[in-house]
Amino acid sequence: MCAERCVFILLSERVAVSLHVDMLTKTEAIVLRSLKYGENRLIINLLTESEGVVTVAVNMPKTQRGKLKRQLFQPLTLLSIELDMRQNRELQHLRDARISVPFASLATDPAKLGIALFLAEFLYFCSRGEDASEGFFQYIKNSILWLDGSRQHYANFHLVFMMRLSRFIGFMPNVDDYVEGDFFDMRNACFVRTSPLHPDYLSPEDASHVITLLRMNFETMHLFRLTRSERNRIVDIIILYYRLHVASFPELRSLDVVRELWA
Secondary structure (H helix, E strand, C coil): CHHHHHHHHHHHHHHHHHHHHHHEEEEEEEEEEEEEECCCEEEEEEEECCCEEEEEEEECCCCCCCCCCHHHHCCCCEEEEEEECCCCCCCEEEEEEEECCCCCCCCCCHHHHHHHHHHHHHHHHHCCCCCCCHHHHHHHHHHHHHHHHCCCCCCCHHHHHHHHHHHHHCCCCECCCCCCCCEEECCCCEEECCCCCCCCEECHHHHHHHHHHHCCCCCCHHHCCCCHHHHHHHHHHHHHHHHHHCCCCCCCCCHHHHHCCCC
16 A cells, blocks of 8 residues: 555656646747836736747846846847746746847837837737747748848838738738739738729729739838838738738837838
């Protein structure tokens, strides 16, 4: 009887250790949002490569000796983190975090910082409910690094980024059958010859902006000259498009920041 009890205890301890190891998760992360809670606590939303969107609570140290410092959690910062994941816990425990790739200019260049603030808010709302996806995460990470490393010609970056992100969420526009003069049916993500019976469509003039945008990539977007008015109109179209396809997508507070960039 004693031997059986010892075996049971030993097996229980092994299971407990195994479960604890499974809870510890090391992954790459991108900071989407941080909110102050109380005197010295932050609630931080992270997009992680292995777990999707995770919310953590972090106590900020009152001295500089603590490992987790406030500057780690600026918008779009790229981190390597260790989480203590619990399935039924709303706020996960962040055991460790460090910068995985230091920025060269994103945190100090005013225009890039404005784009980062806007895209962090945009990503926070459009990534809610998305399952973990390596392709989704890597596209965002590589895009951030491209912006950080660019020296010029990035005025259209946020437009290209948002439009191409729709491919990973599942509503990239179908351009195969486009003919000049088509309308764009935003509900069904396709171009049509006549205006749809519902109100969520673009006129041929605005639809042509979508075609122009889909022809751009980060390397060639500087070849497409847009005025600030045209750029802001395209931003409005893209956000309306996301609002139709992403549940509870709100007005973005940081939108006014990118509206004022580049005359």
